Amino acid sequence: MEIPYTVKPRPDTGLYNAKLGIWLFLASEVMLFGGLFSAYILLRVGADLWPHGMLSIPIGTFNTFVLIFSSVTIVMSWASLKLGKLADFKLYMALTIACAFGFLGVKSYEYYVKFTHYDLWFKDDATAQKYFVAAYGEKGEADVRKHFVERFHLQNTKATYDPHEVQLVGHIEGNPLCTTLKRLAKEKQDKILFTPDPKFGSHDHPKAIEIPLSDVKRLSAYVPAHSTFFAIYFTITALHGLHVLGGALVLCYFLFTADKWWKKAPEQFANRIEVGGLFWHFVDLVWIFLFPIIYLL
Amino acid sequence: MSHDHSHSHGPGEACGGHDHDDHHSPEAIHRAVKKYKMVGAVLFAGTVLTVAMYYVHIPSVAITIAVALLIASVKAAFVAGVFMHLSDERKMIYGILLCTVFFLIGLMGLTLWAMHDPPMQTLVGGKPA
Incomplete structure (x- = not known):
């Protein structure tokens, strides 16, 4: 049975069916992301503390450029079909797909960096003091503490931060992925070699220090369980990433079957590209709001 | 080709x-x-x-x-x-989007409204914890 109204508009809606379908789908997507955005606002406004500067702005900016560029290339691919230029269509579509996988590659790298970056909380202030001095020396310890305290301060927060609760930030030897105290205990490890992050404004890593796990109250990589910030960050960006992946797979299908569709049903094919493009622009649109809200504000 | x-x-x-x-x-x-x-x-x-x-x-x-x-x-x-192409679309799509905006504002508004309605104290079995 032939699917009706793939090219001509339905008399009652004035739209071909796929276009009406994609807009209804996008409406549901707005509600999905809207729910998460409102959850983000609720969590953030209700939080006593909210971390600041935890994400790389150059990387986020680069990915924003990648998505914007892909939005231009996908609309150009549709325009190429309208002009009857299949070769141009293929070029623009390939560029769009390359951008999609580029975006996902960069995002995966960002995730990897977070999953191998750890915060350590010590059992008491004296123990913390000992390791701060071991890492940064008597002189640098106060600066580093101040910096770590500041990273939790946003201009709008009324909360105060207990400086005795400051954690040491850095990498565990061997860069284990998302490990926990429980897992380390299971592996019968009683100590870790920890390389603290450089001081603010410096690129020199302090020497690695050996830390017995009995001194550690909590250890967490930058995973959703780390904090409310990372929980909502990973939820929204992972969902967005899944949309990018899903979109990219559909676009791959369009590219690899282009010759067949162009011969068989060029008008329907152009409509499919328009519909796919609408979804892709929506993915870009979500990122346009995500980037300033999560990375910058 | x-x-x-x-x-x-x-x-x-x-x-x-x-x-x-x-x-x-x-x-x-x-x-x-x-x-x-x-x-x-x-x-x-x-x-x-x-x-x-x-x-x-x-x-x-x-x-x-x-x-x-x-x-x-x-x-x-x-x-x-x-x-x-929303600057030049059919009324049907504007209608869909108008409904979406309405419900989105409702969703955001109700969520934020709930922020000012925190539980005053934790209750266990109907009694203060």
Whole structure:
């Protein structure tokens, strides 16, 4: 049975069916992301503390450029079909797909960096003091503490931060992925070699220090369980990433079957590209709001 | 292999109601392509501006958030209006979007409203914990 109204508009809606379908789908997507955005606002406004500067702005900016560029290339691919230029269509579509996988590659790298970056909380202030001095020396310890305290301060927060609760930030030897105290205990490890992050404004890593796990109250990589910030960050960006992946797979299908569709049903094919493009622009649109809200504000 | 379908009915035509020759003639598409490139440049500039604003210290947090969201909204308007062709669409789609905006405002509003309704104390079995 032939699917009706793939090219001509339905008399009652004035739209071909796929276009009406994609807009209804996008409406549901707005509600999905809207729910998460409102959850983000609720969590953030209700939080006593909210971390600041935890994400790389150059990387986020680069990915924003990648998505914007892909939005231009996908609309150009549709325009190429309208002009009857299949070769141009293929070029623009390939560029769009390359951008999609580029975006996902960069995002995966960002995730990897977070999953191998750890915060350590010590059992008491004296123990913390000992390791701060071991890492940064008597002189640098106060600066580093101040910096770590500041990273939790946003201009709008009324909360105060207990400086005795400051954690040491850095990498565990061997860069284990998302490990926990429980897992380390299971592996019968009683100590870790920890390389603290450089001081603010410096690129020199302090020497690695050996830390017995009995001194550690909590250890967490930058995973959703780390904090409310990372929980909502990973939820929204992972969902967005899944949309990018899903979109990219559909676009791959369009590219690899282009010759067949162009011969068989060029008008329907152009409509499919328009519909796919609408979804892709929506993915870009979500990122346009995500980037300033999560990375910058 | 390339076929000339420039005069065939395309997606914009199929979505109906417009003057085909006006909106989807090769000349019109060429004009649209120029517009797409310009909007791309505007979006790039908007991103640079957003990031630049991050490094400008604005004393008021409310203004900082307002500026960031304003730039994002302008960028989003360009994407929706030009790339998604919303500046020239059928009424049916505007209707769908109007409903979406209504429910989105409701969703956001109710969530934020709930913020001012915190439980005053934890109850266990109907008694204060």
